[in-house]
Amino acid sequence: MTHDFYMNLAIDEAWKYQFLTYPNPAVGCVILDKNGKILSIEAHKKAGKAHAELEAVSIALQKLNPNLNLPKNPNDLHEFICKNHQNLFKDAIAYVSLEPCNHQGKTPPCAKLFSELGFKKVFIAIEDEHQIASGGAKFLKQNGIEVQIGICKQRAKDLLKPFLKWQKSSFKFFKLALSLNGSAYGKIVSSNASRSYVHAVRSKLDLLVIGGETIRHDRPILDARLAQAKAPNLCILSHQNLDEFDKTIPLFGVPNRKIFSSIPNEAKFVMYEGGENFLKAFKDEMDMFLIFSSSNLNTFENVKLDMKLKPLYKGFLENDTYGIYEKY
């Protein structure tokens, strides 16, 4: 198979965790043994957890040695693997969507990991331009590892866009849940898996932005219970004064939740949720759109507005399809 094939596996895996790695970038990694057999297809899953490279190596090692008791903490894991790899990665090949980091952050440098384990080749989709983390490719080459940069470059650029935007200023995206025939109405539109993903994303947000119409109509709680995680702070954009809302609406009862009436400057990672009118009002400010489509048709009106979207990624969550789109 081609290098593109393996890099696409790495990039697709990373997209599955897009938005969940905030403030880190989404990164994927595929590892092949010296004979070209796939050992693992993994991604960075959460800030503070193992980087994609360490995750992929540790999952591969665990598969090859089911009895190994791997430590959870990334620093301990890195150290453990460097001592217990049994040369299983001698002459191995890695495909990484982003240049492996070369600095000791919350986790040890991934470039060093590949070097210590005896990797032969590392394919990188795109260079890391982050001042502190960069230099991984250079380090790998200095340590005799063959490096090739630029496989699936455009897809890797797309994958990094949210990260680059929230690092520079702020990243805003709109979440919309539709039936297959384009309606945002009806009881629960999306699958459990889609709703769990949205709840997991909510728990990572600096801010969830909603409109007064949704609040009055749906009386939502807007928490992250399906991910068993922290409910996001809210910003309510409404002509109605915050004080005048019915405080028995569940979202007002979430403990320790801050509720704003305008978007604070420090909010870097912001999701808007709503229907047709809210989308029309804010679509021009959005960096991206997260749109779910179920597999069901119903008899409700559809969302009507002209918007041409470019999918950066599409995936499936149970019977739903979801896309992460930019505007053309």
Next chain:
Amino acid sequence: MTHDFYMNLAIDEAWKYQFLTYPNPAVGCVILDKNGKILSIEAHKKAGKAHAELEAVSIALQKLNPNLNLPKNPNDLHEFICKNHQNLFKDAIAYVSLEPCNHQGKTPPCAKLFSELGFKKVFIAIEDEHQIASGGAKFLKQNGIEVQIGICKQRAKDLLKPFLKWQKSSFKFFKLALSLNGSAYGKIVSSNASRSYVHAVRSKLDLLVIGGETIRHDRPILDARLAQAKAPNLCILSHQNLDEFDKTIPLFGVPNRKIFSSIPNEAKFVMYEGGENFLKAFKDEMDMFLIFSSSNLNTFENVKLDMKLKPLYKGFLENDTYGIYEKY
């Protein structure tokens, strides 16, 4: 990686050619070398062309020997490979979505191919219950090849459903093209890739069924030009008498096309195309639904009807998503 991982690659590849293999079943095949490296992921593409197994073996051989000049005709190809495999498939592993055939049809038996090339293991998703073609697994075992049946069985069953239905009686499905917000209106809704796939499917049909409303409103040609293939015969279901249609509508000008006003009994593979009303009228008779969703929103009305669908497969064609669904 798990057996499911490789079998899913084979099954996904087969779905890409679903409906295009008529009257044959859609079948996929993945081949790994003795070390577990993927050599090819292929499918049966068209009746009369190589079966999935021969296709996968020949593509793998071509990749390993780019200078080989492989014959096109499946019989010649089979013979050529048996003479020129250079033991490249010694102890290789195959994942096949359907039990390899054991009979000389238009192509030689695939079970024999695996045996002649020295394969070690063959994983089969589902047994072939076809009286003539079956017996492949038994033949493989008799020739010392390890066989395991039942990997991803349900997905392989779903993949075979159209084949089993058109063999038994007739298979009818409805094609619908929607925008992301569920409208079937507007100029050209689907991507070029989606339309090319539909044209390729049309060229395989026994019959394309349409309604009078579509004909009067869209004045279509309903041919297979994007696949550079034969336009399908039509059945026009309408209150209006066939003689009374405006014969300058392009579909009436297609040479050698037969046009029926009811569905002939011998039509085994039948696609319905239309919008909301036609779907409402015939949904209960359909075995499956082929539904395209673009990545664009517009201001047109959506298709409105209550229908819960179960996706058997979803894929992407340029910016579109398409699904092949059953009713729940």
